[in-house]
Structure formats: structure tokens, C-alpha cells
Amino acid sequence: NQLIANDPDWRGKVFVSIQNNAARVQASIPLKDVALMSGRYLNGEATVQASPDGDPYKAQITNVILANQAVPEGVLESRVFGWSSVHGMAQKWLNEQNIAVFRIENDRVIGETR
Numbered sequence: 001n002q003l004i005a006n007d008p009d010w011r012g013k014v015f016v017s018i019q020n021n022a023a024r025v026q027a028s029i030p031l032k033d034v035a036l037m038s039g040r041y042l043n044g045e046a047t048v049q050a051s052p053d054g055d056p057y058k059a060q061i062t063n064v065i066l067a068n069q070a071v072p073e074g075v076l077e078s079r080v081f082g083w084s085s086v087h088g089m090a091q092k093w094l095n096e097q098n099i100a101v102f103r104i105e106n107d108r109v110i111g112e113t114r
Contacts, residue, residue, distance in 0.1 A: 007093070021104045023048040043067060049104070056094050056102035056111075061086070 004010045014027045026045045031037035044066040051058035064071050076086040084092065094102075101112035 007097075010093075016109075018104060018107050018109060021049075021107060023104060023109065050102050054101040054103045054112075056099050057091065059090075059102060061090075 004014050004016065013029055014025065016026075017024045024045060025048055027043070029042045031040045031042055034040075044064065046061050046065070047063040049060045049062070050056075051060070061076055062073060064073055064075060066075070079085055083089070098113040099111055100114045101110070103110040
């Protein structure tokens with residue numbers, strides 16, 4: 001959450017909790033730039049599991065819920081409202097933060113930068 005809090009694009013919009021060596025990511029994204037959606041939010045959550053080899057780009061995102069409805073994991077590759085896909089946004093963030101290693105062990109997130 002400290003990394004998220006330092007990012008002005010994600011601060012106050014995303015929260016992560018860790019349980020059983022998996023991350024539960026919750027997001028509430030304002031739709032202020034979407035026509036007829038001002039004042040509304042896209043709310044969702046998902047489970048993130050680190051890749052056994054620590055490669056952050058191989059992390060698995062499962063149990064995706066948007067607007068209280070389970071959705072297929074393929075939605076992570078979809079572009080919604082012209083935004084980048086969830087995978088695209090995650091990869092951009094990993095690059096911006098220079099994250100080289102991502103693991104979840106003993107209910108703690110371990111990250112290494114390049």
C-alpha cells in the first residue's frame with residue numbers, strides 16, 4: 001500500500017490486503033472522464049498470486065469482480081471506456097516503479113527493484 005500511496009494516479013483508489021500468500025486488490029476508480037458517468041465509480045476486486053519464479057509479469061490475477069458481479073478473467077485484457085487493459089496498466093506501473101521481482105511469502109509482499 002505504501003507504493004500505491006506514493007503514486008498520484010492510484011492513491012486513494014486502490015487498496016491491497018494479504019492473506020494466505022495471496023493479495024486481495026480492491027479498487028474504486030472514478031469515472032469522471034466518461035460521458036454521462038460523472039460522479040460514478042467503477043468498483044472491483046481481484047486476487048493476485050505471485051509467480052513461483054518471482055517474475056512480476058507472470059503474476060496471476062483471478063477471482064475478478066466488477067460492480068459486485070464475477071467476470072471472466074479475459075476482461076483483464078479488455079479496454080474499458082478507451083482505457084488501457086488492466087494487464088496493460090499493471091505492466092505500465094511495474095515498469096514505472098522498476099519492479100524486477102514480486103513474491104508473496106509468509107503473508108508479506110517482497111519486491112525488488114532493478
